[in-house]
Amino acid sequence: MTYDEIFDAQLDTLRAEGNYRRFADLERRRGQFPRALNRDGDSEREVTVWCSNDYLGMGQHPDVVAAMHETLDLSGAGAGGTRNISGTTHAHVELEAELADLHGKEAALLFTSGYVSNWATLGTLASRLPDCLVLSDALNHASMIEGIRHSRAERVIWRHNDLAHLEELLAAQPFERPKIVAFESVYSMDGDIAPIEEICDLAEKYGALTYLDEVHGVGLYGPRGGGVAEERGLMHRIDVIEGTLGKAFGVMGGYIAASASLVDFVRSYASGFIFTTALPPAIAAGARASIAHLKRSGAARAAQRARVAEVRARLDALGIPHIDNESHIIPVMVGDPMKCRFLSDVLLREHGIYIQPINYPTVPKGTERLRITPSPVHTDADVEKLVGALGDLWAQCELNRVPLAAQ
Numbered sequence: 196m197t198y199d200e201i202f203d204a205q206l207d208t209l210r211a212e213g214n215y216r217r218f219a220d221l222e223r224r225r226g227q228f229p230r231a232l233n234r235d236g237d238s239e240r241e242v243t244v245w246c247s248n249d250y251l252g253m254g255q256h257p258d259v260v261a262a263m264h265e266t267l268d269l270s271g272a273g274a275g276g277t278r279n280i281s282g283t284t285h286a287h288v289e290l291e292a293e294l295a296d297l298h299g300k301e302a303a304l305l306f307t308s309g310y311v312s313n314w315a316t317l318g319t320l321a322s323r324l325p326d327c328l329v330l331s332d333a334l335n336h337a338s339m340i341e342g343i344r345h346s347r348a349e350r351v352i353w354r355h356n357d358l359a360h361l362e363e364l365l366a367a368q369p370f371e372r373p374k375i376v377a378f379e380s381v382y383s384m385d386g387d388i389a390p391i392e393e394i395c396d397l398a399e400k401y402g403a404l405t406y407l408d409e410v411h412g413v414g415l416y417g418p419r420g421g422g423v424a425e426e427r428g429l430m431h432r433i434d435v436i437e438g439t440l441g442k443a444f445g446v447m448g449g450y451i452a453a454s455a456s457l458v459d460f461v462r463s464y465a466s467g468f469i470f471t472t473a474l475p476p477a478i479a480a481g482a483r484a485s486i487a488h489l490k491r492s493g494a495a496r497a498a499q500r501a502r503v504a505e506v507r508a509r510l511d512a513l514g515i516p517h518i519d520n521e522s523h524i525i526p527v528m529v530g531d532p533m534k535c536r537f538l539s540d541v542l543l544r545e546h547g548i549y550i551q552p553i554n555y556p557t558v559p560k561g562t563e564r565l566r567i568t569p570s571p572v573h574t575d576a577d578v579e580k581l582v583g584a585l586g587d588l589w590a591q592c593e594l595n596r597v598p599l600a601a602q
């Protein structure tokens with residue numbers, strides 16, 4: 196067997212299961228999002244994107260684009276080095292101050308992505324706190340899991356959002372032992388939200404640090420877009436708030452916000468922070484403009500909420516099954532990888548609607564879904580078209596519907 200044959204055999208396994216990933220080639224057009232140009236071989240078509248994590252369309256916001264142009268013209272393309280070796284530009288300093296303020300923390304630290312921020316921070320905290328135990332929610336994101344694994348600290352998994360199980364695991368440990376309770380606010384695939392306050396109560400009772408991934412919350416919840424913890428008045432009870440600049444903020448990058456000591460510690464010890472080139476200053480400036488806008492204005496958040504409620508109500512009227520949650524994420528359940536892929540293909544080809552199928556390993560087998568993220572940039576006509584297309588497909592493919600009586 197050649198190396199390529201080994202690779203191909205494993206890829207064939209994915210194909211046979213319907214889990215092989217194909218990327219749609221899209222060209223977003225500034226000012227027209229959620230419209231994008233989709234190229235497939237020689238064909239080109241305009242599609243409407245219904246699965247973006249640029250939840251509010253901030254990637255095309257005039258303030259963001261202007262800040263990026265300005266800084267690009269001022270400072271050029273790249274940062275030119277790691278943060279330690281000439282890569283700390285004024286744009287990075289300002290962005291970190293903006294982030295600390297957003298979360299009401301003493302300090303913040305930037306990373307090249309949310310993935311890297313989780314991996315580097317959890318890896319560093321858990322490996323350097325003596326005899327640290329990490330208590331990790333069962334549905335935590337891959338980047339948290341990898342960071343915890345990399346730390347080689349002992350870890351225990353608590354059943355998703357199960358407070359009794361978390362307490363049982365915490366109570367079994369000496370109070371003095373360093374512990375980290377790691378969890379998310381909005382879980383990206385089911386769209387459910389953690390009982391943050393109760394988790395903080397338990398962490399306090401048993402002497403644990405709280406580490407909250409707010410990647411799907413920042414920009415979207417709270418009066419200034421500080422996330423679900425802000426909305427619930429709990430930011431001061433979280434030791435480490437982690438977020439991304441790539442989803443609701445529409446740009447790129449990741450960060451943590453925490454006490455000055457904790458941030459300085461991660462800055463000084465995390466290899467995933469130290470040994471990599473800083474984000475381009477234009478990106479930092481764009482992210483800062485986005486955060487500043489969403490701090491001042493709740494209009495996009497309110498419009499998003501209205502769109503989400505409308506799409507949910509329309510799906511309910513058709514009996515199309517979706518997970519009922521408190522967030523902005525609408526997981527429409529298909530439960531079969533082949534059908535999920537097929538639905539996504541037909542939506543794109545025949546209706547110009549782009550919704551990426553979500554299959555294993557992103558979600559457990561048997562829970563394959565179309566994850567819909569309505570945004571303020573979707574119009575009434577877009578909703579009409581989406582709901583019409585899904586209704587037709589559900590009829591054609593004889594997919595399960597929720598019995599009307601059960602709604």
Ligand SMILES: *Cc1c(COP(=O)(O)O)cnc(C)c1O
Nearest residue numbers: 308309310336383410439441448
């Ligand atoms: C997307 C995501 C991340 C990673 O953030 P990026 O900025 O995209 O690297 C981390 N946590 C969760 C829950 C995510 O969904």
